[in-house]
Amino acid sequence: AQTVTQSQPEMSVQEAETVTLSCTYDTSESDYYLFWYKQPPSRQMILVIRQEAYKQQNATENRFSVNFQKAAKSFSLKISDSQLGDAAMYFCALGAQKLVFGQGTRLTINP
Amino acid sequence: GAVVSQHPSRVICKSGTSVKIECRSLDFQATTMFWYRQFPKQSLMLMATSNEGSKATYEQGVEKDKFLINHASLTLSTLTVTSAHPEDSSFYICSARSLTSGVFSYEQYFGPGTRLTVT
Numbered sequence: 001a002q003t004v005t006q007s008q009p010e011m012s013v014q015e016a017e018t019v020t021l022s023c024t025y026d027t028s029e030s031d032y033y034l035f036w037y038k039q040p041p042s043r044q045m046i047l048v049i050r051q052e053a054y055k056q057q058n059a060t061e062n063r064f065s066v067n068f069q070k071a072a073k074s075f076s077l078k079i080s081d082s083q084l085g086d087a088a089m090y091f092c093a094l095g096a097q098k099l100v101f102g103q104g105t106r107l108t109i110n111p
Numbered sequence: 112g113a114v115v116s117q118h119p120s121r122v123i124c125k126s127g128t129s130v131k132i133e134c135r136s137l138d139f140q141a142t143t144m145f146w147y148r149q150f151p152k153q154s155l156m157l158m159a160t161s162n163e164g165s166k167a168t169y170e171q172g173v174e175k176d177k178f179l180i181n182h183a184s185l186t187l188s189t190l191t192v193t194s195a196h197p198e199d200s201s202f203y204i205c206s207a208r209s210l211t212s213g214v215f216s217y218e219q220y221f222g223p224g225t226r227l228t229v230t
Contacts, residue, residue, distance in 0.1 A: 033217050037221075042223070043149075043202065043204075043223070043224050044221065044223050044224070045155075045204065045206075045221035046221075047218065050218065091154060091155070095217070096217050097160075097217070098145065098157055098160055099145075099155075099157065099219060100157075101154045101155045101156075102154065103153075103154050104153075104154050
């Protein structure tokens with residue numbers, strides 16, 4: 001079975017600062033993908049960033065980057081220059097054909 | 112970008128009645144659609160996977176006869192909650208995977224969700 005664990009139920013950061021959200025996972029698959037999704041109060045799921053497991057290079061999307069440690073089965077999300085609009089629930093997800101989601105981390109941005 | 116819609120966005124029904132939720136891919140063809148359930152302040156739980164023209168595959172613990180899924184075309188999947196009870200009240204989210212997504216074929220595009228309240 002595939003599992004995803006987010007050990008930080010809540011995080012807060014000052015606007016313009018950097019924050020890192022943690023995610024660990026377990027899978028017996030050799031080919032899989034990892035995702036970070038953002039769910040704002042509207043509850044629309046928004047893809048933030050994705051990582052193919054076979055790629056060693058960490059994915060980056062503007063202010064968002066990941067630290068993918070395959071051997072440790074760790075997939076953390078770093079948000080640089082935090083903005084008020086980044087406040088949301090963040091879900092780490094694992095899968096290929098279907099996704100397994102972590103419990104989520106609620107991120108608060110303090111002005 | 113790929114857009115997925117859901118209708119209705121909110122629905123209230125009486126206990127014992129059935130309610131249908133539609134999920135449409137608006138600008139792409141979806142070979143596979145997924146239905147999730149999300150309780151307040153919790154994560155998304157996959158209920159079932161549906162492929163166009165075939166029977167849905169349900170996750171363990173999901174009642175097939177209560178949650179009827181039909182994926183009749185490459186742009187439409189429906190979830191019918193039959194004989195709804197208050198414990199079925201939840202937020203239901205669908206997602207769709209594109210037939211041809213370019214380089215990345217496993218990305219899912221999510222609908223805005225439907226809030227179901229059973230009274």
